[in-house]
Amino acid sequence: ADVSDTVGVGYSSVTTRAELEHRAVVACADSAELRDALRAVAEGRPSGVAVIDRSVSGRTAFLFSGQGAQRLGMGRELYTSFPVFAEAFDAAVVELDRYLERPLREVVWGEDAGLLERTVFTQAALFAFESALFRLWESWGVTPDVLVGHSIGELTAAYVAGVWSLEDAARLVAARGRLMDALPGGGAMVAVEAGEEEVAPYLGDGVSLAAVNAPGSVVLSGEEKAVLAVAERFADRRTRRLRVSHAFHSALMEPMLADFETVARELSYAEPQVSIASTVAADADLTDPAYWVGQVRATVRFADAVVELG
Template sequence: FLADRTEAGIADIGYSLALSRATWDQRVAVTAATREELLDGLKAIADGGRSDRVHEGGAAFLFSGQGAQRLGMGRELCEAFPVFAEAFDAAVVELDRYLERPLREVVWGEDAGLLERTVFTQAALFAFESALFRLWESWGVTPDVLVGHSIGELTAAYVAGVWSLEDAARLVAARGRLMDALPEGGAMVAVEAGEDEVAPYLDERVSLAAVNAPGSVVLSGEEKAVLAVAERFADRRTRRLRVSHAFHSALMEPMLADFETVARELTYTAPRLPILSTVGPDVDLTDPAYWVGQVRATVRFADAVVELG
């Protein structure tokens, strides 16, 4: 079909396949930026060969954490897709109950520094990511498993049915507000090193905030101590993260009691979609204590990726 119709654009083909063709349990996907790349992928399928453009198997959705936010996110999606707009609007309405200013004004405003404030960042990512999930869901794309990085794990739990929108928004807003109210002065640094390499330097001042890959970790804690440890790896790639607070470190502990109070007032339901925890195996996502501990725990994203494989 594609070879005989040079006028057919791949964006139009993708749109039609998603919205106007039957879907089946057995599927294969081809990723391509040009007609030639698409044809190469299709030929590989037809010939029974392998190609980096051809993807088979289940689908996993990842909900990212702080750092993924940007001004204007969701605006064009709201204009183009009513399903996205409805879900985004519903989340914003619930979140605005707990925020000091309207979330939409922050996300679609011009002050990037304001959006980077934790209280708005986490709320904005929750609204955007949950609406994006509803959009994919409306197209018949249902993931086999969900994964979330830090605040993204709360979004994953919400779309999986652990909380109602009202309860999820309350928990997300409390998390961001309580973190934002903590004293500033901490630091987070991404380091090109393995967990075993940084382990000897971890203490009450320096925590392992995340293990994102076998050779990629994030340190978090008191600024001077974190920077001193990062300096030990000066021959590697290091990058200080643009964050207001030292997340997933001991500096988060002063907000945990108040956060637990909110978490225990919510209603929890078993998730209807599988979720791979980045805290550890065999966890109970319907236990408020899990979400309190998740604030402080290391984000073991690398383990979740391995499990997906």
């Protein structure tokens, strides 16, 4: 097959051919690899760059992840390859840099992993990357029926859904990261293979339930000694201490809430244009500044949001 015009071939296959149940997708770096992959698909042979499956009906959901997903250099190749991504990333960086002590691009694409791990830069970097990635998918015609975000990711979800302008979203994201970063260090977060009902008797006295990620997967957060003591009660299960600068979604966040609320109440809000599965409460009002203040402290009920998606 002549694959010299790969864009034309791909476009025509999607827009002028019947939408059959059986589908195949190949992701290749060059024409030679594309020829080999297409030949493998045609002959029914395995290929490391081809995916063959059946189409299924259902809704499409986009997930915006939270802290821990960041890495040095993220988005750099997308930036050089796709103008849509670059334009959206640049726009976000311009707004965020108004509130940061050093240029965000230098941090994300630099060589100091410790600097990127600082909450003030981590949250801004994830917002810029994830919002630009959304715009790229959107430009390809891939749009979600529903959005869900984990912690800082929920702010990105709200922005792309139209709750805030880019200017207001960047201001809120930057304030959230800056105020958290300025809190005293210490505290601990530990992921525990246990259900919420199992850890519930040990909450309080310095230990908060930071997240319920699955029916048997929770995250404890709060004062280091107290959190580690509770985690020790589940020593026969899998536990993992998270590498974080602060104990997020715990009582240790409370000293920054008043200042964060001041910023949140100065912004303009609009009804989301895409459905959002809240990780705080199913009937939440995302246009209420109080929601975003409470979200800093509240348990991230990701498992409930996933159930809602179903």
